[in-house]
Amino acid sequence: MQNVSNQVENKGNAFALLPIGVFLVLFLGSGIVIGDFYKMPALTAFVIAAGVAFMTNPKESLDTKMEIFCKSAGDSNILIMLVIFLLAGAFGSVAKAMGGVDSTVNLSLSVLPPNLLVPGLFLVVCFISTSMGTSVGTISALTPIALGISQKTGMQLELLVAIIVGGAMVGDNLSMISDTTIAAASTQGCELKDKVKMNFLVVLPAALVSLIIISIMSSGYGVTSAEAGSYEIIKVVPYVTVLVGALLGANVFVLLAGGILFAGAIGILTNAIDIWGFIGAVSEGMAGMQELCILVLIVGGVIGLIKYNGGIDFILNFITSRIKTATGAKFGIALLASVIDLCTANNTITIITAGPLAKDIGEKYNLDPRKIASMLDMFASCWQGMIPYGAQVLTAVGIAGVSSVGIIKYLHYPMLLLIFAIISITIDFSFLKKGKRAS
Known part of the structure; x- marks a missing residue:
């Protein structure tokens, strides 16, 4: 397929962006009108957008x-x-089926000193979300614990729920098996571990400041103990193995495939599942990713048509005509990711949609692909962790029975991540050894 520059003039074609406009109107507009931002599935909205994409540029044949x-x-x-x-879906499903999630949560709670229960809870959520690679899954598992702590200590439930959401978003940025990490690194053609290293330099300061704020706000409460259920150390090992292997730079395919087999073997040996339960969990985990996979394919095809018809050139010209430096290009990418996430309320969709555009901007201004991948993930995640209609907040408040708007003022980590992410735009991380591009 020929490059865009061979199809259109450098200024591009604004009309080629109509499919994205249709998607945003359908997805965001239906949420505003109905009051439920999940009534219109993203997949359905993008299928309709794909139909619009095929109707643009009538001079080209359907073939x-x-x-x-x-x-x-x-x-x-x-x-x-x-x-x-x-593979990530299969690993998460098998680990959950053999009791890995419950054991990891209960082990973490059992080792926390009573006087550090609340700040320790934040650290536990960070660890678990990084290990599991899913913010929503972490929130679902740990929000009931926030309810119990609130009942015992009298601490404001909204604050505890916000701590759960904030810690879950830390892992969303740092996990090697998070779909946002995978999408960000893949769209920019860099290694997962290189993107995570970039994130770590910004996420760590934001998380540390959040921890200090949480410690101050929770001091003075009569925290004496935490009820933790039973756990088996061996069932925690698969999560730790995947986490350590990821940090050591193991091949992600080998890592996840090995994790699936390891978790399955432990489940069978401990009689938590049998061979058919293992097979069923693998199937269920992969099936849970099917909608996302189909969405990725459709988004890729739509972006390809938009690019061919000159839409990408138009955006690039619109942005680059207003920026003169590489730093300006970074701010443009940050704004792009922010706006799309606010409109779609889904950080994975945001990264998949903005990724190709960000890559073109990066190539024009010779930006580090690791930096772009990191920025896409951070700016999508910080807004995702704050918007009251996002899946993370809605999951937490649904379980806890509090108002989504009521917890926003306590979402310290997403707010701090936004601040530190903006600051990081002007910082040169070239002292980090460049990793090779993903093959």
Whole structure:
């Protein structure tokens, strides 16, 4: 397929962006009108947007458009992303089925000193979300604990729920098996571990300041003990193995495949599951990723048509005509990710949608792909952790029975991440050894 520059003039074609506009109107507009931002599934909205994409540029034949759509959807980076998504889903499902989630949560709570229960809770959430690679899954598992602590200590439940959400978003940025990490690194063609290293330099200060604030706000409460359920150390090992292996730079395919087999073997040996339960958990985990995988394919095809028709060139020209430096380009990428997440309320969709645009901007201004991947994840995640209609906040308040708007003022980590992410735009991280591009 020819490059965009061979299809259109450098100024591009604004009309080619219509499919994205249709998606945003359908997804965001339906939420505003109905009051439920999840009534319109993202997949359905993008399928309709794909239909609009096929109707643009009427001079091209349908066969040509289908070829462009299929080649873009079948890009090697997208296919690699899909395989990782499926493996990550299978690992999470098997680990949960054999009791790994419950054991990890209960072990973490049992080792916390009573006087450090609340700040320790934040650290536990950070660890678990980093290990599990899912913020929503972490919130679902730990929000009931916030309820129990509130009942025992009299601490404001909204604050404790916000601590759970904030800690979950830390792991969303740092986990090697998080779909946002996978999507950000894949769209920019960099290694997962290199993107995580970049994130760590910004996430750590934000998390530390959050921890200090939490410690101050929770001091003076009569925290004496925490009820922790039973746990088996051996069932925690698969999470720790994947986490350590990821930090050591193990191949993500080998790491996740090995984690699936390891978790399954432990489950069978401890009689938590049998061989059929293992197979069923693998299938269930992969099935849970099917909608996301289909969405990624459709988004890839739509972006390919938009790019072919000159939409990408138009955005690049619109942004680059207003910026003169590499720093300005970074701010442009940050704004792009922020606006899309506020509109879609889904940080994974944001990264998948903004990723190709950010990559083109990065190539124009010779930006480090690791930096771009890190920025995409941070700016999408910080807003995702604050908006009252996002999946993370809605999951937490749904379990706790509090108002989503009521916890916003306690969401210290997402707010601090936004501040530190903006500061990091002007910082040169070239002292970090550049990793090789993902193959």
